[in-house]
Amino acid sequence: MMLLAAETNLRRPSLNADAYGRYYTPSQVSQTLIDAITGMRPKLILELGCGQGALACAAQGKWARANYITVDTDLAAMSALKESATYASHTHHIHDALDDALADRIGVPLASVDVGLCNPPYVRPRWRSSFGHILEDAGLSGTLQSVHDAGADLLFIAQNLRLLKQRGKLGLILPDGLITGEKYRGVRHALLREHLVELVVQLPRRVFKGTEAQTHLLVLSKLSGETQEVALSQMSDNGELSATIVVPADLAKHRLDYGFHAMGSSTSRPRSKCAHKITIGNVVQELIRGTTSSSQIRSCPLPVFHLGDFPFPSEFTDGPQVPSKFIQPHSKTTIQQRSYKFARAGDILIARIGRNLQHKVCLLPRGVCVISDCIYAVRAAPEYRQILLAYLVSEDGKIALEAASHGVGAKYLSRADVLSIVLPD
Ligand SMILES: C[S@@+](CC[C@H](N)C(=O)[O-])C[C@H]1O[C@@H](n2cnc3c(N)ncnc32)[C@H](O)[C@@H]1O
Known part of the structure; x- marks a missing residue:
């Protein structure tokens, strides 16, 4: 000393x-x-x-x-x-x-x-x-x-x-x-x-x-x-x-x-006050994370939807959708290809990591699509799909995604973060 x-x-x-x-x-x-x-x-x-x-x-x-x-x-x-x-x-x-x-x-x-x-x-x-x-x-x-x-x-x-x-x-x-x-x-x-x-x-x-x-x-x-x-x-x-x-x-x-x-997450208020709040966790049937890493994308026999593939919202009137080149008819996927993680028609794809992840949300309108390990496919009950998509691409939804994310520079969302986001009344 x-x-x-x-x-x-x-x-x-x-x-x-x-x-x-x-x-x-x-x-x-x-x-x-x-x-x-x-x-x-x-x-x-x-x-x-x-x-x-x-x-x-x-x-x-x-x-x-x-x-x-x-x-x-x-x-x-x-x-x-x-x-x-x-x-x-x-x-x-x-x-x-x-x-x-x-x-x-x-x-x-x-x-x-x-x-x-x-x-x-x-x-x-x-x-x-x-x-x-x-x-x-x-x-x-x-x-x-x-x-x-x-x-x-x-x-x-x-x-x-x-x-x-x-x-x-x-x-x-x-x-x-x-x-x-x-x-x-x-x-x-x-x-x-x-x-x-x-x-x-x-x-x-x-x-x-x-x-x-x-x-x-x-x-x-x-x-x-x-x-x-x-x-x-x-x-x-x-x-x-x-x-x-x-x-x-x-x-x-x-x-x-x-x-x-x-942001009024499900976990943020006294339970008595938030009992009526509906979270993403309440309306999803599954939250699927892709498995294909960026280095494996080239060797995948099917196009893999990754972080750079989200469309600009302005390109679509009904909300952003997965570009057609990533979409396969469901019947065409082989057993071998099923070792990849597929999003299904109606799933909402969101970025799991990235500096601007709150801007990366889109719908898979038909068929199936292989997703990378940087993507979540949110599989909501049919009656909630449009509500959820509309919310996640709205300004409030972007704020909720950003607030739920963690990290320095490149942020990330855990499964729990996504599932605890509260949907508007
Ligand atoms: C983040 S800086 C904060 C400095 C200051 N407290 C402030 O708020 O501006 C952390 C400081 O801890 C000192 N530090 C790092 N390891 C240390 C250790 N084992 N024992 C004492 N000081 C340490 C560094 O030299 C540095 O000055």
Whole structure:
């Protein structure tokens, strides 16, 4: 451990990302996170992975008398802090924040921090057995299929939870995976069960310069009772926060993003209020995913409908349809060809992945058609086909598809995402 720049001041840097692609938090986001942490008069504030101290700097505006401890492995982070050395209550450590013995190394006892602030690195560090102990200690070890799947984001959360006192508040900036990914459902469940998750704010996609990564703010109060309901909000491109919506915890563990719940997904409202809502899952007989990969398309004996084959909606008066060259008469498909996945007449084809997947929807009007592994065929009950198609190609439908999707840049839709989209009344 090395102690540096004791008694320094924190001043906000102007850059968002450095030459190594590390994304530093812009002031608007830091400020929103600090504003969201309420009901505290903290004495000790910690920022693990502080970079240039964006979060601690914003906190200083609100809690000028607190003691600040910042930790980062990066020497450049240190020099940026040193430049602004005048304040009496800040200690910076150049140290690995994922050290199991961090508390001793930085002289901050476990369960002593009032406010933890963290925009963790979104990488997967080489696994160390001590990570298992950090997760275990924070009550997060059983939340993933394998603890080895834990990225730095989850490990930083765990380390913060260890250092935070009971009822201490943790303000985080988290990647979309932890907030919406199926893989992290167990993590969300554990956080909601053990702590009071107060607020989650979905940030605009381009808020961190140079990346379209979807990120979210999350504020929780450690061991303050099980979360019953979570307030969700969204920050617009100009930094304004939407009105909050409130989601019960048993639905929030499914996903914690405002975009999804605000669209009125089946899982987004108290059950009593959404009992009458009809979802795609309620009206489909099957949701089929193709199996032919892009590299196998050429060797397939039949034309394969893939992402680039969706027609422009304006080409059709009755809604977009699969172009004729992909359509086979049903009788012509041989046994061998049946090892491919076929969409059938009446199926609605949607893109499963892609940057603009919400614009890729069309109907197979007759016959059958081989679909690639990037395509879903939604086989709805006949009485719902036209309603479903009309909705999915409408502006509202596009918004619903986009809101249900995950991922950075190229987005994707899981089966559960598609099935939980709510149809209009
Ligand atoms: C996404 S940046 C966030 C910086 C700052 N908190 C902010 O919001 O602008 C993550 C920071 O974590 C630091 N970091 C990465 N791994 C670390 C580790 N094991 N221990 C301490 N800091 C680490 C990086 O050097 C980087 O400064």
